[in-house]
Amino acid sequence: MRPLVAHIDLDALRHNYQLACQCAPHSRSVAVIKANAYGHGALECARALAADASAFAVACLEEAVTLREGGITTPIILLEGIFSTDELAWVDEHRLWMAVHSAWQVEALLAFSPREPIPVWVKVDSGMHRLGFAPEDVSNVWAQLSEAPQASSLHLMSHFATADAADSRYFQQQMTRLQALATTLDAPLCLANSPATLAWPVSHGAWNRPGIMLFGSNPLETATPATDSLRPVMTLRSEIIALRDVEAGEPVGYGGRWRAPRRSRIAVVAGGYGDGYDRHAQDGTPVLVNGQHCPLVGKVSMDMFTVDVSGVADAVIGSEVVLWGRASNGAVLSIDDVARHCDTISYTLLTGVLPRVPRRYHGAFG
Incomplete structure (x- = not known):
C-alpha cells in the first residue's frame, strides 16, 4: 500500500x-x-x-x-x-x-x-x-x-x-x-x-x-517553556520510492525551479498536494530522512515531491521520510517550521490533510 x-x-x-x-x-x-x-x-x-x-x-x-x-x-x-x-x-x-x-x-x-x-x-x-x-x-x-x-x-x-x-x-x-x-x-x-x-x-x-x-503546534510568535513542552500529535510519514543522481545544473520537477548546484542525489517521496501537502512549499522546506534534516527541492507534485538526500549516506528506497512530526529515531520536525517555509500556518497544513491519507491511532483511547 x-x-x-x-x-x-x-x-x-x-x-x-x-x-x-x-x-x-x-x-x-x-x-x-x-x-x-x-x-x-x-x-x-x-x-x-x-x-x-x-x-x-x-x-x-x-x-x-x-x-x-x-x-x-x-x-x-x-x-x-x-x-x-x-x-x-x-x-x-x-x-x-x-x-x-x-x-x-x-x-x-x-x-x-x-x-x-x-x-x-x-x-x-x-x-x-x-x-x-x-x-x-x-x-x-x-x-x-x-x-x-x-x-x-x-x-x-x-x-x-x-x-x-x-x-x-x-x-x-x-x-x-x-x-x-x-x-x-x-x-x-x-x-x-x-x-x-x-x-x-x-x-x-x-x-x-x-x-x-x-x-x-505553538500558536505564539516566540517559544516559551510551556510551548516547548507541547508534543506533536500528528506525524505525517512516508518513504522514499525512487532515487537518482543528477549532474550540476540539471533541473528537478515542474518548471525546473530548482537546479542542482553540484552533483546531487535526489529522492522521490510518496506525498503531494493531492494528499494535502502544500504545493507552495519552497526549495529548502525541511523534511526528515532517516531522522536527518534534508531540503525539499523542486515544486511539489500531486502525488510526490523530491528531496536532496546527498548528505544522507544510508538513504535507500523505503527509507523513512517525515513531512512533520516525530521520526523513528526521536528527531522532531515542527509543523510550525514547515508552515513558515510554505508561507502559511500550521492550522492550514493540519486541516488540509486529505481523506486519502489514512490515519493510524496510537495510544489507548480514554
Whole structure:
C-alpha cells in the first residue's frame, strides 16, 4: 500500500490537554475539536480525551451530532451557535450548549420550548469584528436571557485578535472592554484561546478554549517553556520510492525551479498536494530522512515531491521520510517550521490533510 500515513499520538494529545489545564489551574478547559479535530479525527480525539475534558467545542451542529452518535456524552458547545431556527430541536435533543452572537438567534431561542434549559454563551465583539454583540448591546441581551426559562448557565465569551503577538496593546484593549462588561453583569467568562491560555493569565476565565495547542503546534510568535513542552500529535510519514543522481545544473520537477548546484542525489517521496501537502512549499522546506534534516527541492507534485538526500549516506528506497512530526529515531520536525517555509500556518497544513491519507491511532483511547 502507498506509504504515506498520518500517525496520531493520542498520548501526546492527552499530554497537551493537561498542559493547557496546568497553564490555567483555576479554569476549566474546553477542548476545541472543530474541523475534524484540526484534521486529526474528531471522534477518535474526543474518545481519547473523554475521561479528562470538561467539554468539547465544535463549529456546527453536524460536528456535534457526529460526536453524539459516536457515543460522546461530554458537554459540547456550538461555537457559532445555530445557523437556522430548526436546529434548536437538534440542540435540545442532543443536549448541546450554544453560543449566541446575533439577535435572531436570541429571538429564536426565546420562541422555542426546550425539554430543559439550554446552556448559553453570549458572544461579545470586543474587537475581532467577526461575530458577536457590540459591548453596548450585551446588557440587554444578558437581561433577556437571564429571565428566560429557555436558557441557563450564561457565560460571556469573546475572541482575541492578537493574543499570539508580542505587541499586547490591542489585546489589552479587548481585555479592558471585557473586564468592564463582566464586572457590570457579574458574568463568568470564556475568553482564552490557545495563545491566551499559554501567555495571558489575565484572560483565564471560568472556561478557556485551547485548540491548536492540543495538537502540538505553538500558536505564539516566540517559544516559551510551556510551548516547548507541547508534543506533536500528528506525524505525517512516508518513504522514499525512487532515487537518482543528477549532474550540476540539471533541473528537478515542474518548471525546473530548482537546479542542482553540484552533483546531487535526489529522492522521490510518496506525498503531494493531492494528499494535502502544500504545493507552495519552497526549495529548502525541511523534511526528515532517516531522522536527518534534508531540503525539499523542486515544486511539489500531486502525488510526490523530491528531496536532496546527498548528505544522507544510508538513504535507500523505503527509507523513512517525515513531512512533520516525530521520526523513528526521536528527531522532531515542527509543523510550525514547515508552515513558515510554505508561507502559511500550521492550522492550514493540519486541516488540509486529505481523506486519502489514512490515519493510524496510537495510544489507548480514554
